[in-house]
Amino acid sequence: MSAGPVTARSPRGGAGDRLVRAMAEHGPLCVGIDPHPGLLRDWGLADDADGARTFGLRVVEAAAGAAAVVKPQVALFERHGAAGLAALEQVLTAAADAGLELIADAKRGDIGSTMAAYADAWLREGSPLAADWVTLSPYLGFGSLDPALNLAAETGRGAFVLALTSNPEGASVQHVGGPEASVARGIVAAARELNERLREPGPEGAGGWELAGPCGLVIGATVGASLSRLGIDLADFPGPILAPGYGAQGATEEDLARVFAGTDRRLVVSSSRAILRHGPEVAALRREILGTNRRLAAGLAPS
Numbered sequence: 001m002s003a004g005p006v007t008a009r010s011p012r013g014g015a016g017d018r019l020v021r022a023m024a025e026h027g028p029l030c031v032g033i034d035p036h037p038g039l040l041r042d043w044g045l046a047d048d049a050d051g052a053r054t055f056g057l058r059v060v061e062a063a064a065g066a067a068a069v070v071k072p073q074v075a076l077f078e079r080h081g082a083a084g085l086a087a088l089e090q091v092l093t094a095a096a097d098a099g100l101e102l103i104a105d106a107k108r109g110d111i112g113s114t115m116a117a118y119a120d121a122w123l124r125e126g127s128p129l130a131a132d133w134v135t136l137s138p139y140l141g142f143g144s145l146d147p148a149l150n151l152a153a154e155t156g157r158g159a160f161v162l163a164l165t166s167n168p169e170g171a172s173v174q175h176v177g178g179p180e181a182s183v184a185r186g187i188v189a190a191a192r193e194l195n196e197r198l199r200e201p202g203p204e205g206a207g208g209w210e211l212a213g214p215c216g217l218v219i220g221a222t223v224g225a226s227l228s229r230l231g232i233d234l235a236d237f238p239g240p241i242l243a244p245g246y247g248a249q250g251a252t253e254e255d256l257a258r259v260f261a262g263t264d265r266r267l268v269v270s271s272s273r274a275i276l277r278h279g280p281e282v283a284a285l286r287r288e289i290l291g292t293n294r295r296l297a298a299g300l301a302p303s
């Protein structure tokens with residue numbers, strides 16, 4: 001397991017570059033795989049691990065070739081215990097086989113030694129739960145994430161670090177410090193510094209990136225004017241930005257265009273329930289995914 005400051009390099013190339021290229025081909029939508037109890041019921045599925053597996057596999061089938069990215073919400077598989085995690089493994093494998101970029105929304109964060117074990121689970125080559133990206137919580141200190149960020153860089157994977165989340169309660173922690181020195185601003189600065197450090201290939205020519213670094217940010221599409229109030233400029237952030245909050249949480253294409261102006265091809269727009277309520281038919285889900293990608297492309301096009 002990797003430890004210490006992030007220096008590792010992967011011969012596999014950069015996760016950020018792969019993600020940006022996949023979105024250039026298919027659009028910015030990241031389809032959430034959130035098997036909520038109510039959705040399972042609406043889809044005629046049991047609220048158990050089998051139901052979550054069938055649900056996840058249908059979303060993968062609908063997204064294959066229609067979207068660049070899927071994001072399984074780990075908690076909604078975890079709630080079914082060991083069988084739920086086995087279901088998640090099958091969904092992850094199916095998504096990888098379908099050529100989809102995969103973000104495991106696990107929001108892990110702990111002291112460094114435990115963080116190394118989380119990294120091993122979500123980012124190690126050959127791990128049953130390995131994804132292309134994992135979401136991480138930096139609220140034990142950005143440096144506590146080093147084992148995961150190191151393993152990501154070593155294996156050509158990436159991490160999205162929570163900076164300004166889409167829920168209203170997030171501000172009570174993330175805005176602390178005010179316009180000059182907010183917690184969120186510190187996280188954005190640390191992620192920026194890491195991506196800059198990893199920009200050039202290592203001494204043996206491995207690693208490096210061109211379009212986006214491997215350390216992304218989670219910034220809610222619902223944050224309104226918070227970015228400018230906190231002096232955070234994402235236009236030149238050198239990594240991908242995962243934006244939840246579009247759709248079911250109320251953010252619109254206009255909000256996305258306003259909040260994320262200048263982020264261009266690095267913006268990953270996450271939507272779960274607003275897409276998933278169109279199930280259970282794969283064809284209907286696919287139509288909604290394609291339609292959402294079209295609306296996003298039109299709404300985010302530079303004017």
Ligand SMILES: O=c1ccn([C@@H]2O[C@H](COP(=O)(O)O)[C@@H](O)[C@H]2O)c(=O)[nH]1
Nearest residue numbers: 073165166167220244248249271272273
């Ligand atoms: O700040 C955050 C971080 C993560 N999420 C997750 O994204 C989806 C959103 O689901 P919707 O149905 O599109 O609202 C969900 O898995 C959250 O856990 C977030 O919403 N906000």
